[in-house]
Amino acid sequence: xxxxxxxxxxxxxxxxxxxxxxxxxxxxxxxxxxxxxxxxxxxxxxxxxxxxxxxxxxxxxxxxxxxxxxxxxxxxxxxxxxxxxxxxxxxxxxxxxxxxxxxxxxxxxxxxxxxxxxxxxxxxxxxxxxxxxxxxxxxxxxxxxxxxxxxxxxxxx
Numbered sequence: 001x002x003x004x005x006x007x008x009x010x011x012x013x014x015x016x017x018x019x020x021x022x023x024x025x026x027x028x029x030x031x032x033x034x035x036x037x038x039x040x041x042x043x044x045x046x047x048x049x050x051x052x053x054x055x056x057x058x059x060x061x062x063x064x065x066x067x068x069x070x071x072x073x074x075x076x077x078x079x080x081x082x083x084x085x086x087x088x089x090x091x092x093x094x095x096x097x098x099x100x101x102x103x104x105x106x107x108x109x110x111x112x113x114x115x116x117x118x119x120x121x122x123x124x125x126x127x128x129x130x131x132x133x134x135x136x137x138x139x140x141x142x143x144x145x146x147x148x149x150x151x152x153x154x155x156x157x
Contacts, residue, residue, distance in 0.1 A: 002057075002115035006065035009108070010072045017076050023086045028146055029079050035142045036075040036135060043131065044070050053123040062117045069108055069117075077101055078139040085140075102132045 022029065047053045056066050081101045088094035109128050112118045 002062045002065040002112070002117045003068075005111065005115060006068045006073070006117075010068045013073050013076045013080070017080055017083075020080060020083055022083050024079075024083055024143070027150075028143065029083070031146050032082055032139055032142050033075045033079050036078045036139055037071060039135060039138055040070050040074050047123070051122075053121060053127075055119045055121055057117050062115070065115070066112065066117050069112060073108065074105060074135070077105060078135060081136060082139055082143050085143075098133065098136045101136060102129055105132045 024032070044054070048056055057063055078101070081097055084097055085094055088097055106125060106129055109118075109125070113120065
């Protein structure tokens with residue numbers, strides 16, 4: 001059941017990304033996606049395999065649902081967030097977008113626990129919220145750094 005739910009959610013997030021008006025170029029979207037994917041994979045590996053704070057399921061198809069969440073849904077939510085950023089006129093509206101993205105990802109974590117895909121051990125939703133917030137900060141920083149480097153490259157040519 002977990003695979004079906006997360007497959008649908010992955011399809012929904014990918015469809016949402018395809019449909020929204022993208023403010024970032026395809027290169028910026030790709031770079032942000034890949035950076036968030038790298039951070040997400042390394043973080044989950046450290047928390048699950050090294051510290052054993054989060055325990056994944058042993059059932060293969062449900063583990064695939066976990067991989068969909070980690071490798072597709074979470075990075076794409078961050079890319080969608082950054083594509084919606086220019087619509088936020090003030091710092092408060094941009095902060096609310098980040099809070100909304102963190103809440104959505106916390107709901108996905110809760111769903112993952114409810115469907116017995118993951119189990120927290122010495123971990124809680126507070127830590128998870130901090131992780132998702134830091135992931136959003138990394139995504140914004142990646143976007144700003146990439147824009148700065150791409151502008152410098154345009155001037156040189």
